[in-house]
Amino acid sequence: MIVVHHLNNSRSQRILWLLEELGLPYEIKAYSRDAVTNLAPPELKTVHPLGKSPVISDGEKVISESGAITDYIIRKHGGGRLAPAPGSDAHEEYLQWLHFAEGSAMTPFLLALYTARLGEAAAPLTPRIQEQIGAHVAYFAGALGENDWLVGNELSGADIMMSFIAEIAVAQGLGTHFPNLAAYVQRLQARPAWVTAAGKTEAYSFDKR
Ligand SMILES: N[C@@H](CCC(=O)N[C@@H](CS)C(=O)NCC(=O)O)C(=O)O
Incomplete structure (x- = not known):
């Protein structure tokens, strides 16, 4: 099961959208921005050293960086949807x-x-x-x-x-x-x-x- 480490009001929103478009099962682990600094809470650093969102885990695999996450989800779980044919x-x-x-x-x-x-x-x-x-x-x-x-x-x-x-x-x-x-x-x-x-x-x- 894919777990999305999701920070409110962040680039992570588009990963949730992607998962919904593909109809994949996933779990959201929610983190809230600090009310004063607007930064992510320190717990996110236990998932990835930079402590930023999005980060996903899929089994043992942990992937950060929205573009890499998008590419991974579409390639591994998209069944040919949401990307043109490779090589085209x-x-x-x-x-x-x-x-x-x-x-x-x-x-x-x-x-x-x-x-x-x-x-x-x-x-x-x-x-x-x-x-x-x-x-x-x-x-x-x-x-x-x-x-x-x-x-x-x-x-x-x-x-x-x-x-x-x-x-x-x-x-x-x-x-x-x-x-x-x-x-x-x-x-x-x-x-x-x-x-x-x-x-x-x-x-x-x-x-x-
Ligand atoms: N290029 C990275 C950027 C990640 C990033 O900077 N995320 C912001 C949210 S939009 C964040 O976690 N900010 C909280 C912080 O820096 O404490 C990606 O697209 O995944």
């Missing part, structure tokens, strides 16, 4: 998005989050960070275009990984510039599997991340 061009495109979410797109958002704590001292960095947020989100929105889903217009792990970026972008007001991303967030959050996953956790919101 679409599969290469799928892998690109799987890595792009955490490898590229999250970086400027995290820089904005951390530098915001510097107040005025962050001013010299802010234009470049905002420009990079805009560039990454514009690239994503351009690739999605008028399609419902990113790769071959079928829901895949690529959408599950990129859902978090879309949600943050829209929560930060970028949905006005990229209405297709606003519609994408509405579309994915309306999926029965997403709704079921959300119902299994504390309220999911982007106010504090």
Whole structure:
């Protein structure tokens, strides 16, 4: 049985969504962010040295890092669902998005989050960070275009990984510039599997991340 070490309001939400899309049995071990620091509780470090979420265990195997978790679950338990056929061009495109979410797109958002704590001292960095947020989100929105889903217009792990970026972008007001991303967030959050996953956790919101 897969166990998801789930932190409220975190990237772990998309792993629950993935498991619900595949209809797999799983157990949630819930952790709550500290009310003052918003950090994960120290117990998460007993699961993985970095103490971050998501982390899953599947029998003896412990896997951290959302993209690796998504890839593992789809490969081992997906039965060919939620990923294009290995070896196809679409599969290469799928892998690109799987890595792009955490490898590229999250970086400027995290820089904005951390530098915001510097107040005025962050001013010299802010234009470049905002420009990079805009560039990454514009690239994503351009690739999605008028399609419902990113790769071959079928829901895949690529959408599950990129859902978090879309949600943050829209929560930060970028949905006005990229209405297709606003519609994408509405579309994915309306999926029965997403709704079921959300119902299994504390309220999911982007106010504090
Ligand atoms: N790249 C990692 C990032 C993991 C990560 O930073 N998770 C955040 C939640 S969104 C976390 O656990 N933060 C709590 C903390 O750092 O104490 C992944 O996608 O799995």
